[in-house]
Amino acid sequence: MRVYGSEITSRLLLGTAQYPSPAVLAEAVKSSGTEILTVSLRRETADGSGAGFWQGLRETGCRILPNTAGCHSVQEAVTTAQMARELFDTPWIKLEVIGHSDTLQPDVFGLVEAARILCGEGFQVFPYTTDDLVVGAKLLEAGCEVLMPWGAPIGSGQGLRNPDALRAMRAHFPDVPLIVDAGIGRPSDAAQAMELGMDAVLLNTAVAKAGDPAGMARAMALAVEAGRAGFAADPMERRDMAVPSTPVLGMAEFA
């Protein structure tokens, strides 16, 4: 998978919040084989006071994708992105503009506006968006080269609530990397996203809040790999009728 000119081998991206400890996080990162970690730049740590935690993340050797989690306005998201670029020395930014505090649904109007501003400033924007095709098209117009549609609300673990919409996105944007971000609860959800032809999956809570985060990280990595291989192998279509898997013709007849 190529994103903004970088070749990415692992199709699983991990968030870094809510783990029992940084050591558990590091184990999960290792067993997932991920190459990209998202890090939220909360206002509390925007002054660089989170350095102790970030140092541990850098030591994993993964590429850091800072995010603007928790930002509710365009201005807030843009300012956070600018701080992130300085602190992490990367043009990458996962852009979140939250529109509803209960569902954490993206404010797609603010998202497009913030994406336009940040792309204009030379950022490489990974927008956290809904599965709406028109919004997706506007984000691409704004300069984004990747889309990150939700599967379900952040942290809900509900799996893909609207697989048909994701399938439509794949059909409409055949050459745009699509990364399902948010809503994955179980390995089967991740596999399903990949079977739909998504390019990658980004998840956090499903691993961080599992009883054995490293074990779940491994399970997710296997699921992503299986789903991708299944998609690439061109799966059969569903049928309404049973079709015997053993040929009927040529069977012995016992008169």
Next chain:
Amino acid sequence: MITIAGAGVAGLASAYELARRGLAVTIYEAGDAPDNNPCSWFAGGMLAPWCEGETADPQVVRLGAGAIAWWQQVTEVVKRGTLVVAPPRDTAELTRFARRTESHRAVGAAEIAALEPALAGRFQQGLFFAEEAHLDPRRALRDLTRAVQDLGVQIRYGTPAPEQVDVDCRGMAASLPGLRPVRGEMAVIEAPDIGITRTIRLLHPRIPVYLVPRGDGIYMIGATMIESSSWRPITVRSLLELLGAAFALHPGLGEASVIETGTGLRPAFADNVPRLSHRGDTTHVNGLYRHGFLLAPALAKELAAQFCQDHSHADHCERQTA
């Protein structure tokens, strides 16, 4: 003579265990009074090893199991258990919490009402950890300070430690490699009419909080956990979240007075498990994270055992009496 840097809970507990074995101890404390400790002073004071097992390493549960008996030697410990509840929408959190922890039993509406009449009718399901306890950390620090002084320990307040000490218990000030700060914010409220008698944990997917009674209608509400080294006062967002959760626990707390807010930096290693470590001739007792009162006793005992095995101190160690 054994020298200790830091008179927070780790330094005082270490001094207590060493002095009890007959060793002469001096503590150097940069602050000018027991009240000025930047971390221990803002602790919750929960002695709740089994609840902590939800996310903590199993070592924390094991090391913390002896804490209640240890603190009963020096201060008042309220052993009334911990009640864990969740709003109706978040009962899945309760299921998860029950699966990840031990030494609890499920309680229904009637038992919740019997345990804490103030919460009657508010929660239908909960978990009760009968063996857990809490203390008032400020009172405990004062009592422990007095106890070590009674054992002959010298505490030099307002005196930075000399360059070379035997034991370093200064938390983040020790700047050990691998040690990171985890910012915690808390609030203290006064609600004379609520009458909650034990630690209550309110589970919530975003903002889990605990409320610890301090007696006389005073309650501590805590605590945020933020990967940050910032000392600045509690943020509006954090205070909103803590107080909002308290209000969800009982609307009557909406009438409570906020009498204090505080911020501390918990020293933590990458696995959030504390340890004794040796650098040069100094033994560090550090990384107690959010478990200072829970784990200081076990670490102090381990420290004292190490010193008594050491030949230069062994002659001075008396047979341990308790």
